[in-house]
Amino acid sequence: MNTKIKVLLAEDELALAQIIKESLETRNFDVLHCKNGQEAFDVYIKENPDILVLDVMMPIKDGFSVAKDVRKVNKSVPILFLTAKSQTQDVVEGFSVGGNDYLKKPFSMEELIVRIHSLLGRIISKNIDEAxxxxxxxxxxxxxxxxxxxxxxxxxxxxxxxxxxxxxxxxxxxxxxxxxxxxxxxxxxxxxxxxxxxxxxxxxxxxxxxxxxxxxxxxxxxxxxx
The missing domain is CATH 1.10.10.10 (Winged helix-like DNA-binding domain superfamily/Winged helix DNA-binding domain)
Incomplete structure (x- = not known):
């Protein structure tokens, strides 16, 4: 039995969020969806997810602000930003506030899943596979x-x-x-x-x-x- 990876997804585009949530859940992920940045931070504190997937542009708090708040209490939980922006300064800002990876919209679900596994794979080496x-x-x-x-x-x-x-x-x-x-x-x-x-x-x-x-x-x- 494989344990489910708990993903906090913060995305205010509800149609896109539903697609991501349903796609991840069919692949054995447990997805906690939040519609704005403040809700995302509150859920993070309560649920302690394995990874955060944050849209950059969100109401109340943007993704960068959420990442800053999270990094005050946890320096290592993986943070992946989703964004329609591609300017160099935006990418630099994302990493400067504590992001670990950056995925530009539109993206494929397979790419998102590979990025999530890659980030989480840094915790345990993949060559340790025997019981x-x-x-x-x-x-x-x-x-x-x-x-x-x-x-x-x-x-x-x-x-x-x-x-x-x-x-x-x-x-x-x-x-x-x-x-x-x-x-x-x-x-x-x-x-x-x-x-x-x-x-x-x-x-x-x-x-x-x-x-x-x-x-x-x-x-x-x-x-x-x-």
Missing amino acids: VSVGMYLFHPIKQTLVFDDKTENLTHREAALLHLLLENKNEIIERAVILKKIWGDTDFFSGRSMDVFITKLRKKLSLDAAVQIINIRSQGYKLIC
């Missing part, structure tokens, strides 16, 4: 699943990336700063709080095997014991 043991669990990094007996638990992209990093260094302390730099791209306060939340989520998902523990080493970092 690995985590205690009594079987972890599939690319499928982003944990299997315990006949129970399958889906992971988000970031949960899978975090578990993989911990597993690479199992039974050893990984400094907080190292984890934050590799997965969050920043060591600021908000990234640190986000990491702690994800550690808690992983502990819960690994709780069926008492021999598997993620230990907090005070003032240092975390250690996966298994």
Whole structure:
């Protein structure tokens, strides 16, 4: 079972938004559609999507403004801009406010999907495709699943990336700063709080095997014991 990629789509052209949403959902994406920039930021805070696809020209807040606000709380979540603009200065501005990629309208759905997978693929290397043991669990990094007996638990992209990093260094302390730099791209306060939340989520998902523990080493970092 593959976990769905959660996409926040901010697009005020409703006909185009519906086409994108339906096309992505037929390809196993979970799409949260927002009609303006303010709604997009509010939904981002509430839902914590895997990636943001933002139209540049939107009411209330434009896509660049949304990206600026998102980057204040998360430095690494992928942001893809959709735009009818093609001037060099607009492209430069998009990257300067924290965008990771830029797709000019009109575009094909296949191109959008390739761009999304490319951005998310930076979190976990694509050559890690075999399942690995985590205690009594079987972890599939690319499928982003944990299997315990006949129970399958889906992971988000970031949960899978975090578990993989911990597993690479199992039974050893990984400094907080190292984890934050590799997965969050920043060591600021908000990234640190986000990491702690994800550690808690992983502990819960690994709780069926008492021999598997993620230990907090005070003032240092975390250690996966298994």
